[in-house]
Amino acid sequence: MSRSTFLVFWLACVSSLHGAEAISFNRQIRPILSENCFACHGFDPKHREAGLRLDTFADATAVRDGVQAIVPGKAAASELWTRIVSTDPDVVMPPPTAHKAPLTEAQRALIKGWIDQGAPYETHWAFIPPKPPEIQATGSAAIDYFIGQELKKVGLTMSGQAGPEKLIRRVSLDLIGLPPTPEEIDAFTAAVAEDPEAAYADLVDRLLESPHYGERWGRWWLDQARYADSNGYSIDAPRSIWKYRDWVVNAFNADLPFDEFTIEQLAGDLLPNATEDQKVATGFHRNTAINQEGGIDEEQFRIDSIFDRVATTGTVWLGLTIGCAQCHDHKFDPIEQKEYYRLFAFLNNQEEPTLKVSDPSFDVARLQAELERLESSLAAYLEQQKPSQLLWESELKEPSLTKNHKGLKAILAKPYEKRTVTENAAVFAAGPGAADQMYRALYEPHKAAAAELKTGVTTMVLKERAEPRKTTVYIKGDFTRPADEVSPGTPAVLHAYQSETGRNNRLDLARWIVSPDNPLTARVIMNRVWQQYFGRGIVETENDFGSQGSLPSHPELLDWLAREFIARDWSLKEMHRLIVTSQTYRQSSTVRPELKEKDPHNYLLGRQQRLRLDAEIVRDSALTACGLLSEKMGGPPVYPPIPEGVMGLGQVKRAWKASEGPDRYRRGLYTFVYRATPPPSLTVFDAPDGQSTCTRRIRSNTPLQALTLLNDIACFEFATALQQVIEKQGLEQAFRRCTSRHPTTDELKLLGSLDTLSAARVLLNLDETVTRD
Numbered sequence: 001m002s003r004s005t006f007l008v009f010w011l012a013c014v015s016s017l018h019g020a021e022a023i024s025f026n027r028q029i030r031p032i033l034s035e036n037c038f039a040c041h042g043f044d045p046k047h048r049e050a051g052l053r054l055d056t057f058a059d060a061t062a063v064r065d066g067v068q069a070i071v072p073g074k075a076a077a078s079e080l081w082t083r084i085v086s087t088d089p090d091v092v093m094p095p096p097t098a099h100k101a102p103l104t105e106a107q108r109a110l111i112k113g114w115i116d117q118g119a120p121y122e123t124h125w126a127f128i129p130p131k132p133p134e135i136q137a138t139g140s141a142a143i144d145y146f147i148g149q150e151l152k153k154v155g156l157t158m159s160g161q162a163g164p165e166k167l168i169r170r171v172s173l174d175l176i177g178l179p180p181t182p183e184e185i186d187a188f189t190a191a192v193a194e195d196p197e198a199a200y201a202d203l204v205d206r207l208l209e210s211p212h213y214g215e216r217w218g219r220w221w222l223d224q225a226r227y228a229d230s231n232g233y234s235i236d237a238p239r240s241i242w243k244y245r246d247w248v249v250n251a252f253n254a255d256l257p258f259d260e261f262t263i264e265q266l267a268g269d270l271l272p273n274a275t276e277d278q279k280v281a282t283g284f285h286r287n288t289a290i291n292q293e294g295g296i297d298e299e300q301f302r303i304d305s306i307f308d309r310v311a312t313t314g315t316v317w318l319g320l321t322i323g324c325a326q327c328h329d330h331k332f333d334p335i336e337q338k339e340y341y342r343l344f345a346f347l348n349n350q351e352e353p354t355l356k357v358s359d360p361s362f363d364v365a366r367l368q369a370e371l372e373r374l375e376s377s378l379a380a381y382l383e384q385q386k387p388s389q390l391l392w393e394s395e396l397k398e399p400s401l402t403k404n405h406k407g408l409k410a411i412l413a414k415p416y417e418k419r420t421v422t423e424n425a426a427v428f429a430a431g432p433g434a435a436d437q438m439y440r441a442l443y444e445p446h447k448a449a450a451a452e453l454k455t456g457v458t459t460m461v462l463k464e465r466a467e468p469r470k471t472t473v474y475i476k477g478d479f480t481r482p483a484d485e486v487s488p489g490t491p492a493v494l495h496a497y498q499s500e501t502g503r504n505n506r507l508d509l510a511r512w513i514v515s516p517d518n519p520l521t522a523r524v525i526m527n528r529v530w531q532q533y534f535g536r537g538i539v540e541t542e543n544d545f546g547s548q549g550s551l552p553s554h555p556e557l558l559d560w561l562a563r564e565f566i567a568r569d570w571s572l573k574e575m576h577r578l579i580v581t582s583q584t585y586r587q588s589s590t591v592r593p594e595l596k597e598k599d600p601h602n603y604l605l606g607r608q609q610r611l612r613l614d615a616e617i618v619r620d621s622a623l624t625a626c627g628l629l630s631e632k633m634g635g636p637p638v639y640p641p642i643p644e645g646v647m648g649l650g651q652v653k654r655a656w657k658a659s660e661g662p663d664r665y666r667r668g669l670y671t672f673v674y675r676a677t678p679p680p681s682l683t684v685f686d687a688p689d690g691q692s693t694c695t696r697r698i699r700s701n702t703p704l705q706a707l708t709l710l711n712d713i714a715c716f717e718f719a720t721a722l723q724q725v726i727e728k729q730g731l732e733q734a735f736r737r738c739t740s741r742h743p744t745t746d747e748l749k750l751l752g753s754l755d756t757l758s759a760a761r762v763l764l765n766l767d768e769t770v771t772r773d
Contacts, residue, residue, distance in 0.1 A: 057121040075115040084108060124333075125552075126319070126545040127493055129519045130559035140582035142564075146557035147584045150604050156594060159587040159607040164189045166588075166773055168203060169740035170608070171580055173772045174533060175207040177216035177617045177667075178624050182736045204580055208573050211633060214253035217572070219616060219669050220532060221248050223697065224316045225265075225284050228673045228690025229637050232289030234651040236676040237444050239290075240452065243357055243459035244283030245669075246634040251281075258525065258570035259514035262317065266513070267506035269463055279355055279461050285309045286352065286460035289675065289691065294434075303479040309347045310340065312693045317513045319524035319545035322491075327477035333546040334493040338473055342489035345471035346509040350462045359457040361635055367453045374446040377655070379421045381442055382428060389424070390416060392431040422450070441653045464505060494518065514570070520545060522562035526575065527552075528695060530561070533579055535609040535699075536602075543695045553603050589773050611772045612699045615685030616668025618770050619714070623665055625737040625764065626721035630662035637672035638663040641713040642679050650676040681715070684708050709765040722760035731759060739768040 060070045071077040083093040084103060094100040103111070114120075137145040144158070151157055162170065168188045172180045180188070191199035207213060227245060230236045251261055264271070266285070268278030288305040307326060314322025324330050325340035382389070393412060408430055411423045419427075425443055433439040452458070471488075475481035488504035490497040495517040499508045513521055524545060531537035538558045541549035552558045561575070568574040579585055589608040599606055613621060619640075623629035641658040654674070658664065668687075671679055675690050684704045688694035709715050726734045731751050735743040743751070751759045763769065 057119075060119070060121065070115060070119050072118045073116060075112040078115055081112060081115060084111065124547050125555065126523065126549075127519055129495075129517065130523060130562045131556075132563060133556050133560050135560075140578050142560055143557065143579065143582040143584050146554050146560065147605050150554055151606050154598050154604065156598055156604065156606045158583060158605075159590065159592065159595075161583065161586045162588045162608065162773075164192045165741045167200070167586060170772055171204065172207060173613065173617065173621075174580065175204070175216060175576065176210050176212035177219070177614075177620055178212055178629075179621050179737075179740055181624075182733060185736070185740055200586075201581065204577055208577060211253055212631075213573075214249040214251075215633065215667055215669050216617075217252045217576075218245070218249035219614070220528075221252070222669075223688050223694040224312075226287045226312065226688070226690045226693050228287070228675045228678075230674040230676070231292060232675040232691065233291040233293065234676070235292045235440070236650055236652065236674055237292060238448055238672075238674075239460065240354070240448075240458050241283050241286060241460045242635070242637055243280050243359075243457065244286070247277060247280045247283070249634065249669075252572070255571055255573040258565070258572055260570075262514045262521075263507070263510040266313070266510035269461065270501070270505060270507040276355075276357055280357060280459055282462040283460055285312075285347070285462055287690065300479060303474075306344060306347050307477075308692070310344050313343070313347075313509075313513075315543050315693050315695060317524065318494075318520045319527070319539075319543060319549075320520070321544055321546060321548075326474075330546075332548045335491050338484070338486060339489065339491045341471060341473045341486045343491075343509075345486055345488040346504070346506050348471045349465050349468040349505065351465055353461060353463050354458040355461045356455055357457050357459055362457055364453070367449060371446070371449045371453055373657075374442070374449055374655075375421050378425055378442045378446050381439060382421065382424050385428060385432065385436075385439070386416070388432045389428050393427070422446075437652050441655065444652075445655060462506075494520070516566050522565045522570075523558055526561040526565050527558060529572070529575060530579065531696060533585060534605060535611050537696075608773075612701070613685075613770050613772055614697060615682040615687035616671075618685050618709075619668040619671075619681065621738075621769065622709075622715065622718045622764050623667075625725075625734075625769070626718045626760075627725060627737075628665040628718065628721050629667070630665045632662055632666060635670070638666045638670050639672055640664055640666070640679070641717065642681070643713060646677055646680060647674075650674070681708055681712050705770075706765055709770070710761055715764060716761075719757060719760040719764055722763060723757045726756045726760060734760065734763055738763045738766060741768075 061068060061072060067079050069078065069080050075081040080093075083091055085108065086092040089096050092102075133142075133146075135142060135145055148158060161167070165185055168180045168185055172178060172184075188199060188203055191202070222245060225244075225248070227241075229242065230238050251264075256264075264278050264281035266282070268274055268281040271278055288308045290305075291301045307323070311323030311326075314320045320333065320335070321330070322335060322340060322343065324333075325335045325337050327337070329336045393416075396412070408427055411419060411427055414423070416424065425433075425446070428436075428439065429443060433443070470485060472482040472485050475483050488509070490509070490512055495512075495515060497508075497512050500511055501507055512518070523539075524542075527537040527539050528542055531542055538552045538554050538561075539545060539550055540553075564578070565571075565575055584605055585608070587606075587608045589610050591607065595602070595606045602609060620629065638659045639656055641664070642656060647654045647656045654677075659666075668682065671682065673679065673682070673690060678687065678689050683689070684702070685708075686698050686700055688697065722734055722737075725737065731748055732743055735741075735747070735751070751762065754762065
């Protein structure tokens, strides 16, 4: 067997070993092979077609050219083992050219033992349905049991419970995204003194019933939905889809069962007698970017949007890198390119209309005033460009006018002075203004405002076509190279697919995704919920449950959570209640010496985790502390102050008129976000930009964050309001508003040495203020 041929043996064998389930293998052998999987990214699909695929037991043990890569029970007779222990640089695996360190003696012994034990090939753990645990504990006690068992194995125990002040701050920020007021802290502390368990249970119930719960957890879902308020790409024009955002918030507040929540977003329009809300929900997959550049191939970008929808669906609900199979069979997971395009077929049969929706809060007066402001700016600019427009009009020939500007013929028949601003704007847009970015920055918002005023509130939705499109495999993912036609279907490695509608449409796909037989969806969602509370999922690679992903730190706990989620009718509120009432969640975050020594990264959860607040909650906490927060919910996005010049950073310079009144102080959830130029105060605290699905926010710690909290125009405004709190209620009260605890004598003395404005700016910049402990 040639060295290049055996390289294929090695690579495929490593790929297949990743999927074995035996605990001794997954926790010991698999990490070794993952680390030394030196060239899997160069795995050539041609070899797989030639029958050299070794990710099944039959192929791995087949004899080729007189050589057997693995002889079960006989490591010494296995070519794989021979290559691992060889000293010949032309034979040894991994080869020197891979720049990998040789396997250690202990690592070799583990691999040899696996082969000698029969080299069992088993299904990857995530593709096996969750198993019922053999425990007596129920409810939150079950969580504590699983965590306690893993800690016990290494001689550790859980930390004690956090104090009342810290606990109410933690659970308030986690459940509603707002810190508690000093009055709420005092009331909770007093209740804890009477009956700790009852006090905490009542607090959790109150927070779960708060309308702010939907805002907090709705933002979590909007990250995954890649929500933003503009179209993206270089033009990045504003879009109207905030009704979808409000639908998400309302769905969380109503505790809409997650299976229904999923179905309505993927296929709400296909439900019998679909309601307006169910149609609005399909905005999930309208959050793709839209390219409005002149001269683009519209079919190319339609296909690109479906590529995004397939990958997003795979990531959000299945936790798989399905998008990797767009151009070829998946290199690591059992997902074929043909199966990718069968999923693609479900999402290839839609139109992309806008839906006019009812909205009793539609503010005609506000829109009219905004339209008048925009029209004034547009008229002034057109007056400056009048000479170039008149010159262009004078050069128009009648044939070209008839052929290329039919819609303008009636307007051009009028004298310039007799036309409306809108008419002259339309002419300028067709002529000298076609490439004028400054003009487009004025014209597009005016056009959008006029349309909104005329039509009312609209939102972007999906609608199934009467005649389905033909779907084919695209060679190397190139839409100009169609190959075999495919019909809608799902990956064979997962549970069986059945069409309940008989049409193989999105509704069938959605029901397949939330089927209780699906081994992934409940695990994936519970893992991401857990991640929000502890900073890390039970599976650390929350977007990859495939063979290249991390192993679960507590597999039995993850299975229990998934089964409990389904058993509790897919109720997220019930699962939140279970987690936050557990002793695991309520632990102190203090680092103990023995934890630092045996579990420095807190994988075993012998303590809670300190977490920097999400970008929007940094803003919301500051607004709460200084007393400016507007609790108004829903409605069109707002425009809090941002630094000058930000809107000139994109290709099109756009206007940003800061909101006045209560809208100026709305929660960060409602801030208008342009994909190309998002608000800097959100970006600097790691908010996603909506370009693609975000299943885990990073948490950076940079000087820019401190500078933002000190000097950003909005933050300075918050500090000015907090200054008034200091002057009226004292430093201690302001300190408590920011940190949820009483200051020490030294802290008060230090703050008292500053002027009140400086003290306010310091308080809003404290690590404690922007941290959930």
